Amino acid sequence: GAVVSQHPSRVICKSGTSVKIECRSLDFQATTMFWYRQFPKKSLMLMATSNEGSKATYEQGVEKDKFLINHASLTLSTLTVTSAHPEDSSFYICSATSRWQLRTEAFFGQGTRLTVV
Amino acid sequence: AQKVTQAQTEISVVEKEDVTLDCVYETRDTTYYLFWYKQPPSGELVFLIRRNSFDEQNEISGRYSWNFQKSTSSFNFTITASQVVDSAVYFCVLRLPAPNNNDMRFGAGTRLTVKP
Numbered sequence: 001g002a003v004v005s006q007h008p009s010r011v012i013c014k015s016g017t018s019v020k021i022e023c024r025s026l027d028f029q030a031t032t033m034f035w036y037r038q039f040p041k042k043s044l045m046l047m048a049t050s051n052e053g054s055k056a057t058y059e060q061g062v063e064k065d066k067f068l069i070n071h072a073s074l075t076l077s078t079l080t081v082t083s084a085h086p087e088d089s090s091f092y093i094c095s096a097t098s099r100w101q102l103r104t105e106a107f108f109g110q111g112t113r114l115t116v117v
Numbered sequence: 118a119q120k121v122t123q124a125q126t127e128i129s130v131v132e133k134e135d136v137t138l139d140c141v142y143e144t145r146d147t148t149y150y151l152f153w154y155k156q157p158p159s160g161e162l163v164f165l166i167r168r169n170s171f172d173e174q175n176e177i178s179g180r181y182s183w184n185f186q187k188s189t190s191s192f193n194f195t196i197t198a199s200q201v202v203d204s205a206v207y208f209c210v211l212r213l214p215a216p217n218n219n220d221m222r223f224g225a226g227t228r229l230t231v232k233p
Contacts, residue, residue: 034221038160043208044223091160095221106212106221108154108162 002028004096006109013084013116021079021112023094030096033077034106035069038091050077074098084116119144121211121224129230130199138194138227140209146170150212151192153183156226157205165207168192199231 003026013019023033031052036044048064050056050071058064066088068080077096081088091113095106120143130136142151153165166176168185176183180197196203209224 041228043225046220049220093162111160113160
């Protein structure tokens with residue numbers, strides 16, 4: 001199956017700093033990428049959907065100025081958590097798919113565990 | 118509304134027991150896709166199966182089997198002869214068709230613990 005690489009897998013940052021998480025599709029062109037957040041022992045919640053070359057569409061309740069998403073190429077999307085605070089600590093997962101993969105599963109990255117201290 | 122319900126929050130079994138994880142979904146669309154993913158403690162999502170709404174054929178893959186029943190909007194997952202390595206959180210997921218063809222709705226997940 002297709003491979004999606006997410007980096008870093010773990011990051012610890014100080015409160016007030018910004019953190020960038022990368023999501024790369026390694027062997028296919030990802031026309032659409034999704035960013036999810038998962039709280040401990042909870043399900044995945046969709047944060048935003050980004051189409052290559054367009055602004056991301058954020059789910060209700062997700063602050064777009066806090067969670068900056070860039071999808072500048074068909075193989076890379078980034079999520080930047082700006083001015084991070086302890087409540088932003090969470091597990092973030094990206095997934096990628098393309099318009100040519102409508103009937104297959106979306107491919108997920110390995111996830112990034114963010115801890116803000 | 119599109120929704121996935123996994124009523125079992127946690128299940129604990131002893132190794133070699135069979136266990137069924139329930140999944141009930143809701144959608145008004147006639148075309149949709151259902152998935153099961155496994156999430157071990159590492160956090161990575163492991164794809165297990167995909168089913169489209171036109172394919173009600175049940176599937177068996179080794180110790181895993183899936184029962185898709187459109188009449189009851191259920192897509193249950195059975196593990197036969199469970200093993201400790203099966204311990205994980207399992208998510209049932211509903212994927213919507215175009216134009217929201219990539220929007221995946223996750224159930225709450227079922228945490229399975231298999232004890233030796």
